[in-house]
Amino acid sequence: MTGTREHDIIRVFVEMSNELVDGYDVVDLLSDLTTNCATLLDVASAGLLLADGRGVLHVAAASSERTQHLETFQLQREEGPCLDCYHSGEPVIVPAVAEEAERWPQFSRRAESMGFASVHAIPMRLRDNVLGALGLFGDRPGQLNDDDLDLAQAMAHVASVALVNEKSASDLSTVNAQLEHALVSRVALEQAKGIIANISGLDMQDAFTVLRRYARDHGHKLTDVSTQLVNRELDGDRVLAHARRASILG
Template sequence: MTEDRERKIIQAFVELSNDLVDDYDMVDMLSQLTTNCASLLDVASAGLLLADARGVLHVVATSSERTHHLEVFQLQRDEGPCLDCYHGGEAILVPDVDDKEDRWPQFCEAARIVGFKSVHALPMRLKDNVLGTLGLFGEEVGSLGTEDLALAQALVHVASVAIVNEKSASDRETINSQLQHALTSRIVVEQAKGVIAHAGDLEMADAFTVLRRYARDHSRKLSEVAGAVVRRELHQDALLQHARTAELRS
């Protein structure tokens, strides 16, 4: 392990641990998790699905827009490794999506179209409760190394604890409440991204960066800022101007 990668891994866990002791924003924390996975592991992108009270999966965080589209595609077609991972509660490792053409024909074709050749899905669980799945998408054929898989699962475990702490792990009602809050917040964030993207003529991923930067620089929750944008209490131009100013300073 190189010194630079070791430093980045330490930083990722420090960020997660800091979130746990603060009044953290669930969507922001999970978005950072997918970004860290894409940065630290031998994958191109990552996406996180969470289940609601009925056991229906929803896209909560992705590190890229193409991953977001592929995760949504899985849910719409009810087919893919992340769904099987959630329902079975076990990791699904696919070094080459072409080998799974018979199992997930629509998913495999969609994955190839957006440039992914491998996928590894890990369960997000706490005790016997499977909360969702983390999908790791690669642009090259091949398995993830043992260390990468262990690191990814460790990050997922910390995030699971962040959603539901140990004392409430057996309380299904509490779990459902926490998950529903995260899912609702994500919808508002997506709406705010659309507003900012339209106003600034930006890609959705860049709009999310603008939204997150404003929230963090003003010590506000991501979902809170997103809600203010959607309700027109905070004008999108203020966020765009803040992003421009921050870029000039950097």
């Protein structure tokens, strides 16, 4: 492990632990989880599926729009490594997507067409409760080494604790309520991204960057900013103007 990568790993865990102590926005935290996985691990991108109270999976976060589309495709077709990971509660390692056409015919074709060649699915769980699955998508074939897999699982564990704190981990109704809140918050974020994209011509990834920058610079939760935008309590042009002042837009 290089000194720079070790420093980045320490920074990520320090930031996550500080958020748990100081209060956090669950949507922001889960988005950070996927972004940090894509940055720290030998993968191109990451996506997160979470289950609601009925056990139905939803896309909760993704480090890129490409990943979000593939995660959504898995849910629509009801096949893929992340679904298998959730149902088994065990990691699903796919070093070569091209070799899994018989196992997941629709997923394999779509993943390859989108440029993904490998997938590692990591369960998110607390005790016996499987909360979802973290998907790590690579642009080339190959298996992550043990250190990277351990790091991915560790980050997933921290995010799981953030979703459901230790005192309520054994209370299924509380677990479900907190997961439902996370998923509803994600819906608000997607709607807010769409609003920003529609009025600005930005793609959805840049729209997310604009929203996050506004929230962080004003000391607000990303969920609150998204909800205010959707409810027309916050003007989208104001958010875009801030992005221009912050020099993240041309």
